[in-house]
Amino acid sequence: MKSKRSITRKLFFITSIVFVVFITTNLIVQSAFFGQFYIKWKSDTLSHDLVKFKDKYSLLKTNDEETSLISAFEDKNSYKIIIRDKAGNLKYLTKTVDARKDSIKARIMDQLMSTQIETIGGVAKFKKDKKPLIFLTDNNLDLEVSATAISYNSVAGISYDEKKDEFIYLYTSLQPVNEAVQVIKEFYYYFYIGAIVIILFLSLIYSNMIAKPLIKITKTAGKMAKLDFTEKCVVKSNDEIGALATSLNLLSENLNESLTSLKDANSKLEKDIEKEKKLTEMRKDFVAAVSHELKTPITLIEGYTQALNDDILEGEEKQYFIDVIMDESRKMNNLVSDMLNLSQLESGNFNLVQEDFYIDELVKPLAKKFSSMLNEKDIKLSVNLVQNIKVTADWNRIEQVLTNYMTNAIRHVNNGGTIAVTMLDREDSICVEVENSGSKIDEAESDKIWDTFYKVDKSRTRKLGGTGLGLSIVKNIILLHGGSCGVANTEMGVKFYFILTKQ
Structure with missing residues (x-):
């Protein structure tokens, strides 16, 4: 819904009012002052022409020259001329077809001129001033001629030619101004109505032309205020409004870029904070887990060492205590070694020593390498290789991953069980799987087993010598290689795998 004070309405009303006031004022001024202006203009023109005529007339010597000048002047300016010599005799009179009327005009003009000259101080003063005397005939001046009343309405002028000692009378009729003004008023009545309609129409178009781009700019600015920088202000003009729209679009782009950068920075900061929180939690968990893992072997070693120190053991029992101490020491050594490896891998400062090799050459020696452990539990091993990958x-490090998978499989497979190592050739990668028969992994545990010190069965894992760090190390090694790893339950048991990119 548009506001009642919208710029379109303001422009429309202001423009309409300005033009209406202008036309109305023009009509009033013309109606009130047109007649006076016309008479003033006519009087000034006659005075100017009278002076010019007198200057030219005073230089002429012969009657023919005078007659020629008078005729040309009358034809050009539509003036009537009367000239009287110093004795008052009529020297020249503009003639018409009616000689009687001409005589009347001459007498009327004599009467008018005498009256006007007397009003300024008489003939002597008039001659001394050397200025033309301009006056209007009185509309109420009536002269009875043959029982007929004749009324005149003219502008007239008197000038004295000192060189020839003659009076020059010049007069011309005034148009019926009152009638002309009335006609103009009637014309303006219709013109005024038509002009109002046109003005309202043009004002509406003009106000829309001005307001339309401003409305677009306002709309865009409103969206910018709501942090929506998707809409651009399309104003195609080369004026200040177009420049404002361009500046607004540029401001929108800059704000959008700044806001995007700020959001990215905030997102990164949130991730860093979250990462720091996780690292803090990991440190706490790590310390707690290490303390827990070291507590048992240290307690065993301390107790067995105390027994040996008391020298109360003999024979096989003494040897058993020594074997336990050595076994717990080995487990502690493995734990510390795994912790150091994991610390290096998670720090991001670990450098891989990469080289090109065929992956089957790494898998092939597994049977021989783990033969004693396989024979001990009567485990059947099958290896399916893919050559030349x-x-x-x-x-x-990849050997460490494979060793961890194999050790983990041997620990969890039942006596007389089966382990299958399989290579799968994919389009752009190679997948190595280590599958063992036996119990499956709960789906809820499948993601947690990759965490540090996480053990599905803590008592059994300890019995088998696990530290809870192996799979976490595997995960970090594979990620450093840009690969992936995972676990899945199968019909036979559990399958661990890793994927590397082929050359």
Whole structure:
């Protein structure tokens, strides 16, 4: 809904009022002052022409020259001329077809001139002033001629030619001004109505032309105030409004870029804060887990060492205590080693020693490498290789991943169970799977087993010598290689795998 004070309405009303006032004022001024202006203009023109005529007339010597000048002047200016010599005799009179009327005009003019000259101080003063005397005939001046009343309405002028000692009378009829003014009023009545309609129409168009781009700019600015910088202000003009629209669009782009940068910075800051929180939690969990993992072997070593120190053990029992101490020491050593590896991997400062090699050459020695552990539990191992698949990776670290998978499978497979190592050739990658028979992993545990110190069965894992860090190390090594790893339950049991990019 548009505001009652919208700029379109303001422009429309202001423009309309200005033009209406202008036309109305013009009509009033013309109606009130046109007649006076016309008479003033006519009087000034006659005075000017009378002076020019007298200057030319005074230089002429012969009657023919005078007659020629008078005729040309009358034809050009539509004036009537009367000239009287110094004795008062009529020297020249503009003649018409009616000689009687001409005589009457001459007498009327003599009467008028005498009256006007007397009003300024007489003939002597008039001659001395050397200025033309301009006057209007009185509309109420009536002269009875043959029982007929004749009324005149003219502007007349008298000038004295000192060189020839003659009086020059010049007069011309005034148009019926009152009638002309009345006609103009009637004309303006219709003109006024038509002009009002046209003005209102043009004002509406003009106000829309001016207001339309301003409305667009206001709309865009309103959206910018709501932090919506998607809409651009399209105003195609080369004036200040167009420049304002261009500046507004540029401001919108700059604000959008700044806001986007600020959002990105805030998002990064939030991620960094969240990461820092996670790291803090990880440190706490890590310290707690390490304390827990070290507590048991340290307690065992301390107790068994105390027993040995008391020298109360002999024979096989003594040897058993020594073997337990050595085994717990080995587990502690493995734990510390894994912790150091994991710390290096998670720090981001670990450098891989990458080289090109065939992945099957890394998988092939598994049977021989783990033969004693496999034979101990009577485990059947099957290896399915894919030849000539080359990767670029750190041989030792990928071997560590495969060793961890194999060790983990041997720990959890039942006696007489099966382990299958399979290579799968994909379009642009190679997948290595280690699958063991036995119990499956709960779906809720499948994501947690990659966390530091997480163990599905803590008592069993300890018995088998696990530290809870192996899969976390695997995950970090594979991620450093740009690959992926995972776990899935199968019909046979559980399958761990990792994927690397082929050359």
